[in-house]
Amino acid sequence: MGVFTRATASRSRKATLSGLVFLGASALVLTGCSSSGGGEGSSNEKPTGEDLTLKVGTLLPQTGQLAFLGPPEEAGVGLAVKEINDAGLGITVDVTYGDSGDPDNKAFATTVPNLLGEGVSAIIGAASSGVTKLVIDEVTGAGVIQFSPANTSADFTTWDDNGLFWRTAPSDVLQGEVLGNLIAEDGNETLGILYLNDSYGTGLAKFTKEAFENAGGEVVEEVSYNAGDTTFDAQVSSLKAANPDAIALVAFEETKTIVPALAGYPADKMYFVDGNLADYSADFAPGTLTGAKGTLPGLDTDELGDFTDRLQEFWQGEGNEELKDYSYAAESYDAVVLIALAALQAGSTEGKDIAAELQSVSGGGEDAGEKCTTFKDCAALINDGETADYDGYSGPVTFDENGDPTEATIGIHQYKEDNTYERIN
Structure with a gap:
């Protein structure tokens, strides 16, 4: 069941986000x-x-x-x-x-x-x-x-x-709110965020952090990478050292390299976003992502009729x-x-x-x-x-x-x- 969440915004881009969003959301x-x-x-x-x-x-x-x-x-x-x-x-x-x-x-x-x-x-x-x-x-x-x-x-x-x-x-004010609240609602108390250092990544990471902290959680590590990067060892090491309950990956195709680098971290504690919620059946061994969750704007295919x-x-x-x-x-x-x-x-x-x-x-x-x-x-x-x-x-x-x-x-x-x-x- 969705929760209807409201946010207001103006030219000064002030927003107020409140309340937990459970396993889905519609927002005005x-x-x-x-x-x-x-x-x-x-x-x-x-x-x-x-x-x-x-x-x-x-x-x-x-x-x-x-x-x-x-x-x-x-x-x-x-x-x-x-x-x-x-x-x-x-x-x-x-x-x-x-x-x-x-x-x-x-x-x-x-x-x-x-x-x-x-x-x-x-x-x-x-x-x-x-x-x-x-x-x-x-x-x-x-x-x-x-x-x-x-x-x-x-x-x-x-x-x-x-x-x-x-x-x-x-x-992303909305998607970040939904993602942050989802992670908190799943019982995670600490969070690490790996994000692409561009307008999409920085914004979504920011709103996810705000929502997670407003729900009582603590973001214990935030690390970024730049477009074109091919190795993520430093970022992954920092995340693992912080030992967060969950990790949010705000990324694109680099996810195919980041996930193997996170080997050993529980898949069901990983959270994806629209930029990397993709079919990885040809990229990873079966079971690699079992239980991982992600957010994506749009209706369910069952709601789209023909x-x-x-x-x-x-x-x-x-x-x-x-x-x-x-x-x-x-x-x-x-x-x-x-x-x-x-x-x-x-x-x-x-x-x-x-x-x-x-x-x-x-x-x-x-x-x-x-x-x-x-x-x-x-x-x-x-x-x-x-x-x-x-x-x-x-x-x-x-x-x-x-x-x-x-x-x-x-x-x-x-x-x-x-x-x-x-x-x-």
């Missing part, structure tokens, strides 16, 4: 000050009587530390584009796929200029908060929407983005291998649908015009719209002059004025004997 994050604004758009407004053609690009990880997230995210984008175009309700979406890479291989440095040069109105991505920090000013400064399905850094809530950065993933079936059918129909998991697929799908609905409502494919309608079509505006759960139904309402309130596969969404979702679910997952994970709440 309310933010105050507006970041709404405009930029110079890259596309033309819809001529009267003609359908809109909306150009979007993706900045998702085909390579780099988060490459395992690329397939479900790209599948979510592709399925949304197909279903929007199949609906034939006044808007057609053209998508160009691009690689974000990571801060180490810097694929984004080529992808972003290419997408902007093609005149996209919106870019879906990045998955990595670290990558987004390196490109957000370039993208939003060009009047183009940057819409991430997976960025969780709290820094983006108050970023000076001209109202053009949006996300369907919740802030979405995962449609996703697999589309993805494999494009000649790809079967998806291993669905991390941030729903968030990616919803990002595209929301952008298309906002463009349809604005009657424009100009970035600033679309951004001005995103809060409204999510149900976060002043005038409550009619609930709808598919692009087709929402678009029909808009075409009839009504206000639509889209509730998607990632949740109700309901944007605040900073472009953050005000409602989100964080799932708790646990590793099985084969080093794959399942949701337990």
Whole structure:
């Protein structure tokens, strides 16, 4: 059973988190000050009587530390584009796929200029908060929407983005609260944290520590590593010397090296996050991770209805291998649908015009719209002059004025004997 936890935030980024979160959580994050604004758009407004053609690009990880997230995210984008175009309700979406890479291989440095040069109105991505920090000013400064399905850094809530950065993933204020309280609720009194030294890692480690200490625990060791590091002996030695009851690993693909270095530490006392909650069945011997737990934003696959079936059918129909998991697929799908609905409502494919309608079509505006759960139904309402309130596969969404979702679910997952994970709440 989930616990509904509330946090408030403003431009000063003050937050109050309280109460224990048991084996799952839904959270309402309310933010105050507006970041709404405009930029110079890259596309033309819809001529009267003609359908809109909306150009979007993706900045998702085909390579780099988060490459395992690329397939479900790209599948979510592709399925949304197909279903929007199949609906034939006044808007057609053209998508160009691009690689974000990571801060180490810097694929984004080529992808972003290419997408902007093609005149996209919106870019879906990045998955990595670290990558987004390196490109957000370039993208939003060009009047183009940057819409991430997976960025969780709290820094983006108050970023000076001209109202053009949006996300369907919740802030790490929430995930850190859930993780810290989970570790405490499992009976651990002391905690060691190993984290990536970037905006994602430092933020999530900070909020996890705050929640764990607020629950009465003590963080006895915190050690970081830098992107590109290949050995972690010093960090692991420091953690083991502190002898914590539990260890939280805020990491990406480096987890494949960190876990063997922690050999001898009980797997059921290890805690992962969305950045490293992955299928390790091909990487570790059976039983290596049995009992380890992790947090991941998003609904359970059982709550997604036929979405995962449609996703697999589309993805494999494009000649790809079967998806291993669905991390941030729903968030990616919803990002595209929301952008298309906002463009349809604005009657424009100009970035600033679309951004001005995103809060409204999510149900976060002043005038409550009619609930709808598919692009087709929402678009029909808009075409009839009504206000639509889209509730998607990632949740109700309901944007605040900073472009953050005000409602989100964080799932708790646990590793099985084969080093794959399942949701337990």
